[in-house]
Amino acid sequence: SSELTQDPAVSVALGQTVRITCQGDSLRSYYASWYQQKPGQAPVLVIYGKNNRPSGIPDRFSGSSSGNTASLTITGAQAEDEADYYCNSRDSSGTGVFGGGTKLTVL
């Protein structure tokens, strides 16, 4: 089965830009999706596909991909962006996979 690797924790100063990365072989074939999860809440889809945002997601969230690495960028991070972020993809056998998650702290 495939694996996705994320940094466990990242911090950013309020109003600055932060990039959260996700690495895995499956990302060479499939785009990732990204989820924001706040304590006690269900995950929320923030980015999917090449760089698509669901309705209601602020445009400070963007996605990109190169080789085996997918990235989620938050441009002008806000206090409310402090959360856990998970990447997700699939492999050719139809198995889904999540990264281990990145805890984002906004300073």
Place this chain on the structure above:
Amino acid sequence: EVQLVESGGVVVQPGGSLRLSCAASGFTFDDYAMHWVRQAPGKGLEWVSLISWDGGSTYYADSVKGRFTISRDNSKNSLYLQMNSLRAEDTALYYCAKDIAPFYSGSYQYYFDYWGQGTLVTVSS
């Protein structure tokens, strides 16, 4: 408004069985593949299983293959997860999630645009 409401989570002994349900509303249920995703206490997300829009195709994580069975009843707008031979490591909050791509897109995307609030399964003696 799309709603997914899970139920069926309880405390069960190791080796026991349990059936989770997810009631869907607010969208054309049989147009979309559905997933189960779980989260152990204090841990990350783990994809568990996928079922196609018509129930004809299913996929499982290696950790549950042979023990869990996903199914759906489109006449009842409901998704299920039959869990057998439960282990302590199956203890988690179980979410049902909707795939973003309708059947006429031609494939499952594994992008989860709506989630329920989860139902807690505890495997303990």
